[in-house]
Amino acid sequence: MSRAIVGRPWKILVAAFALLFLAGFGARGGGAVRIVKRLGPPVQRPAINLRVERPAVRRRAPRYSADRVLVRFRPEISAVYAEGLLLSYGFPSVRRIPAIGVYSVRTAPGVSVVETLAMLRRNGDVEAARPDYRARLADVPNDTYFQSYQYSLRNRGGTLDLGGQIYTMTAGADIKAVEAWDVAKGDAEVVIAVLDTGVDMMHPDLAAKIVSSGRDFANDDDDAIDDHWHGTHVAGIAAASTGNGAGIAGVAWSCGILPVKVVDENGDGYYSWIIDGIIWATDQGADIINLSLGGEVPDPFLEDACQYAHDHGVVIAAATGNDAGSVLYPAAYDETVLAVAASDYNDAIASFSNFGPEVDVAAPGVWILGPAPLAYVGAGQIPYVFGSGTSAAAPHVAGLAALIRSAKPDLTAGEIMMIVRYTADDINRTAFPGRDDHAGYGRINMRRALVPYILD
Secondary structure (H helix, E strand, O other): OEEEOOOOOOOEEEEEEEOOOOOOOOOOOOOOEEEOOOOOOOOOOOOOOEEEOOOOOOOOOOOEEEEEEEEEEOOOOOHHHHHHHHHHOOOOEEEEEOOOOEEEEEOOOOOOHHHHHHHHHOOOOEEEEEEEEEOEOOOOOOOOOHHHHOOOOOOOOEEEEOOOOEEEEOOOOOOOHHHHHOOOOOOOOOEEEEEEOOEOOOOOOOHHHEOOOOEEOOOOEOOOEOOOOHHHHHHHHHHOOOOOOOOOOOOOOOOEEEEEEOOOOOOOOEHHHHHHHHHHHHHOOOOEEEEOOEEOOOOHHHHHHHHHHHHOOOEEEEEOOOOOOOOOEOOOOOOOEEEEEEEOOOOOEOOOOOOOOOOOEEEEOOOEEEEOOHHHHOOOOOOEEEEEOHHHHHHHHHHHHHHHHHHOOOOOHHHHHHHHHHOOEOOOOOOOOOOEOOOEOOEOOHHHHHOHHHHO
C-alpha cells in the first residue's frame, strides 16, 4: 500500500483498505488484490503490502464454523436438563450464553454440522438449532494530524494530498465536530466497547483511554490485545486521546474505550463470539458498542443479543458493509442498531457502501486516518494508517452517540438513536430528498445533535 512523509522523514502507512473485510473473515490470501503505492520521497525500507479485497476477486470462505453450532431449547426446558441432553449426544464442549438462553456446542468428532443440526432439530425439546455463521471485517484540537488529514471532523475544502494521489475536497463535507466540541467533549465514565480484532492498549493515542484489558473471545482470555490492526484503527476514530498535541483527534474526546476481541489474528470471527462480546460488554456497563463487521445471514440469536444490549440502554453502531449490496447483519436490525453507510470528502456516498431500507445514517469512511498497532507498522514507523470502508464510518457514529450520552445520561438508547438520525444532513437531497436507502437520514451532524435546544 502506501506511505506518507509528514514533516520529518517518517512514514504513515496508507491503506486503501476496505476496513470491513470484503473477503470475509478467514479469506486470507486467496483472491486478494494487493496494491503498493508511495507517498512522498522514496524510503529505504521495502514497502509493506496491505490487502485490498474486492467482491469480484474474493474467495468465498465457508459461511459457518465447521465444528460448532448454536442451540436454543424451548422455554419450559430447564438449563440442567438441556445441558445434560447436549452432553448425552457426545458433544465435547457445551457452553451456555445465559443472557439469551443459547448454547454454543462443539460438534462430535467425525460428525458434520449438517448432521448435527439435523439430529438436534429432530428433538422436540429444541426450539432452534443453527450454524455458527461467519461475519466479516465492514475546542479545535492541537493533535499533529488534525489540520492536514482529518477532513471527516473539519473539512475546509482544498485538497487531501496522499502523495501519488490528490483528492479535491468540498468545504463543509464533515461531521461538524469542532463546533460540537464547544458543547460536549464527553464524560470519562461513558464507555465505548469496540468489538473487533482487539486494541493496541499501549498505543500513545489510546493508552490513556483504555478502561480495562477487556475480553478476548477469539482466544478465550482476558487480554483483548490487537494482533491484527483493524480494531486499533476503529477505536482511535471513535475516541483517540484528543487535545494532547500528538497524533489524531477522536470523536469522543474524553470517553473511555473497552476492547472486546471477537476476531482473531487471521481475521476469522463467528456470530457466537460477537454474541458473547455484545452481552459481555453490556454486562460490563458499556454505554456504546461499535461493530465494524457483519455477516450476510440473519440470525435470531445475534438479533437477541442486540436486543439485550438495547434493552439495557446500550446504543449499537454497526457498519453496513462494503459490497455495494444489501446491508449486513447486525446493522440490518432496524430497531436496535444504527446502520452506518460511508460518505466521502465531497459528501457523496462511497461507491462500495452497502445500501437498503435499513440504512440509518452515513459518516465519512473514505481515506480516514487512524492509529495502528506499533507491532503492525514496524520499527521506526509512525503508528497510523489511512483506511476506507464502512468500518471507518461506524466509529464516527459511536463517538457521537457517546457524546450525546455524556451530555444527557438519562436518554434511552432509542432516544439517542433518534437524535443521531434526525439531526443528520440530507446530503442526497438533490436526487433523493428525505430519507433514502444510500445515506439514510443523511451524514451525521454533531453540531445539530449536541446543541442544547435540540437535546432539551
